[in-house]
Amino acid sequence: MKHPLRVVVAKPGLDGHDRGAKIIARAFRDAGMEVIYTGIFQTAEMITRTVLEEDADVLGLSILSGAHLHFADEICRALREQAAKEVLIVMGGILPPPDIPKLKAFGVAEVFGPGTPTSKIVDYVRNWHAAR
Amino acid sequence: MTDVGTLLAGARQGRIAYIARLLSIIENEEPEAADIIRLTYAQTGRAIVVGFTGPPGSGKSTLVSAITALYRRTAARVAVVAVDPSSPYTGGAILGDRIRMRERYLDTGVFIRSMANRGTSGGLARATRRVVGILDALGFDVVLVETVGVGQQEIDVSRVVDTVCLLTIPGAGDDIQAIKAGIMEIADVLVVNKADRPGADETARDLIQMLTLGSPRLAWRTPVVKTSAEDGTGIEELIAAIDKHRAWAEESGEARRRNADAMRHDIQALLQERVLQDLATRVGKQKLDDVVLRVVDKTLDPYGAVDALLRD
Ligand SMILES: Nc1nc2c(ncn2[C@@H]2O[C@H](COP(=O)(O)OP(=O)(O)OP(=O)(O)O)[C@@H](O)[C@H]2O)c(=O)[nH]1
Ligand SMILES: [Mg+2]
Numbered sequence: 001m002k003h004p005l006r007v008v009v010a011k012p013g014l015d016g017h018d019r020g021a022k023i024i025a026r027a028f029r030d031a032g033m034e035v036i037y038t039g040i041f042q043t044a045e046m047i048t049r050t051v052l053e054e055d056a057d058v059l060g061l062s063i064l065s066g067a068h069l070h071f072a073d074e075i076c077r078a079l080r081e082q083a084a085k086e087v088l089i090v091m092g093g094i095l096p097p098p099d100i101p102k103l104k105a106f107g108v109a110e111v112f113g114p115g116t117p118t119s120k121i122v123d124y125v126r127n128w129h130a131a132r
Numbered sequence: 133m134t135d136v137g138t139l140l141a142g143a144r145q146g147r148i149a150y151i152a153r154l155l156s157i158i159e160n161e162e163p164e165a166a167d168i169i170r171l172t173y174a175q176t177g178r179a180i181v182v183g184f185t186g187p188p189g190s191g192k193s194t195l196v197s198a199i200t201a202l203y204r205r206t207a208a209r210v211a212v213v214a215v216d217p218s219s220p221y222t223g224g225a226i227l228g229d230r231i232r233m234r235e236r237y238l239d240t241g242v243f244i245r246s247m248a249n250r251g252t253s254g255g256l257a258r259a260t261r262r263v264v265g266i267l268d269a270l271g272f273d274v275v276l277v278e279t280v281g282v283g284q285q286e287i288d289v290s291r292v293v294d295t296v297c298l299l300t301i302p303g304a305g306d307d308i309q310a311i312k313a314g315i316m317e318i319a320d321v322l323v324v325n326k327a328d329r330p331g332a333d334e335t336a337r338d339l340i341q342m343l344t345l346g347s348p349r350l351a352w353r354t355p356v357v358k359t360s361a362e363d364g365t366g367i368e369e370l371i372a373a374i375d376k377h378r379a380w381a382e383e384s385g386e387a388r389r390r391n392a393d394a395m396r397h398d399i400q401a402l403l404q405e406r407v408l409q410d411l412a413t414r415v416g417k418q419k420l421d422d423v424v425l426r427v428v429d430k431t432l433d434p435y436g437a438v439d440a441l442l443r444d
Contacts, residue, residue: 003160004223004248029224034248039231046237050230053244055152084134084149 005033005129007058010047011040012071020092021062027118028060031126044074051075052082058125061108063093069102076107088128090121136164140171143270148243154266155245159259169262172269179268180207181275182374183289185255185318186299188281191325193232194361195299195370196276200236202367207273211243212236213263214278215256218248225249229278243272254288255279261292261398290318291394294387295377297321297370300339302331319354320377327358327366352380415441 007028011021018040028035036054038047051059059079063071072091079087091103092112100111109128112121134153142150158165184192193214200210214229227246236242249257256279257263267275279289290296298319322343324336339356355373359366381387423440426432432440 003156004218004225004250006156025226029219029226030222032222032224034218034225034227036227036230036246039228039234041234043238046234049148049237050244052148053152054246055149055156082147082149084139084153 005058005125006036006054006056007033007060007125008036008038008047008051008054008056009060009062010038010042010050011062012042012044012047013063013067014041017064018062020064021060024060024062024092024118024121027122028125031122033058033125044071044078047071048075048078048082051079051087055084056087057085057129058088058090060121061089061091061093063091063095068093068095069099069106072103072106072108080107086132088125090124092116092121136167136171140168151243151267151270152245154270155263158262158266159247159257161259165262168266172266175269176265177268179211179264179272179275180374180378181264181268181277181293181295183277183279183293183296184299185279185289185296186281186323186325187304190281190299190301190304191361192278192281192299193229195323195325195359195367196229196278197233197236198359198361198364198367199370200233200242200274200276202371203274203276204239204241207241209241209243209272210274210276211245211267211272212276212278213245213247213260213267215247215249215260215280217280217282218250220251223250243267249280255282256288256292261394264292290320290390291397294381294390295320295374297323297374299323299325300335301326302329302335304335320352320381321370321373322354322356323370324356324358325361328360328363332358351384352377352386419444 009021009025009028011018025035025037036050036056038050047059061071068091076089089108090110090112091108094114095111103111110124139150139154143154154168157168184196186192196212200212203210212233216225216227216229218225225248227248229246230244233244236244245263247257247260247263252258260277264275264277277289277293296318300322302324322339324332324339336356336358343354357366357370357373359370381390419441423432423437427434427437
């Protein structure tokens with residue numbers, strides 16, 4: 001029997017809006033995944049620890065603040081060093097298009113802009129899983 | 133994939149990702165699970181294992197976070213296992229207990245793991261017992277277990293932990309009814325959390341009165357402790373009550389009896405599974421398909437079908 005995918009949804013940064021993160025968390029749950037929801041005010045280190053302790057398959061970062069490059073870099077690097085398996089990292093939020101290649105170079109698999117239907121994000125994760 | 137030996141060696145040295153991987157193998161009942169249990173079982177039984185149960189929102193996660201901080205003053209390593217329900221429709225889950233434990237995230241002596249109950253009733257997941265056992269064997273000094281926030285059927289938690297703390301909150305008349313209705317049987321320590329709110333004294337008094345009225349389950353006299361997980365009041369007292377229960381359980385033989393009960397339950401469940409599997413293999417799909425057809429055609433009834441299958 002295949003076990004449910006484990007997904008950490010985190011909202012790094014100091015701004016207090018986690019509506020987007022909650023919506024995507026629910027979409028993952030409705031798609032049969034186990035979502036570890038960590039709320040806002042997460043540092044890169046806290047997020048990394050959570051992904052490792054929860055043995056997550058997927059990390060969804062919802063970012064509105066400007067610190068996305070720093071966060072992505074630090075988390076991708078730490079997970080590469082410390083994880084016991086491949087973790088899919090996806091990002092959502094308002095991100096300047098020129099930064100997207102940089103994020104992908106750090107190790108972010110895909111970036112979803114504002115207004116992306118949740119079904120598209122869920123499908124992306126499912127396809128990644130199916131292809132493994 | 134990393135083999136069990138490597139995972140165990142790394143986990144024993146404290147590598148977080150390896151500890152987590154071992155827990156997943158157990159949780160998913162992957163083929164290597166039995167090996168992991170075999171290699172760790174002898175080292176279990178040293179950790180202090182405490183359960184926290186009670187209605188949704190009573191403050192279990194917040195209290196676990198607060199008590200973890202206190203335990204960490206003396207314990208080198210504390211693990212938390214927090215269980216939340218899976219959706220019966222999709223199998224998905226939102227595991228949100230970590231939100232209340234944020235202050236513990238960066239403490240390297242603390243390991244937090246969320247589990248979905250994956251359809252198991254009784255407040256825990258099927259694998260919670262074994263997950264706790266692995267953490268115990270890996271050298272965590274204290275393992276704290278938070279159950280699903282349900283009212284009535286958390287009976288299974290006492291098969292997993294040494295001491296069960298049952299939470300209620302001030303003025304929760306309905307909770308107290310539920311406690312009367314039977315949960316009290318499983319509480320080793322009663323906690324009135326959110327004692328910073330009005331009505332805590334009355335609630336504690338009601339509980340104490342109820343305890344003196346009820347027929348004592350055992351020689352153990354269930355204490356009532358008032359706590360505020362928010363401001364830290366009463367947490368020391370709660371640890372003292374847990375310690376006292378633990379000492380009593382050891383002394384009186386209750387701990388051993390309880391462990392034997394848990395083991396019996398566990399072995400019976402494994403046995404049942406194994407027998408069913410063996411039986412399914414022996415019967416085979418073909419024979420099963422054949423009798424199903426005959427039952428559908430009404431040339432055989434369902435009881436007759438089972439007789440026929442077991443006969444060959
Ligand atoms: N005033 C006060 N609020 C508290 C206390 N403990 C917890 N809370 C609040 O109660 C709410 C629920 O707390 P949780 O710790 O999530 O409760 P829980 O029992 O783990 O909830 P579930 O896991 O959903 O069943 C939160 O808003 C907490 O801040 C307390 O001692 N005093
Ligand atoms: Mg909780």
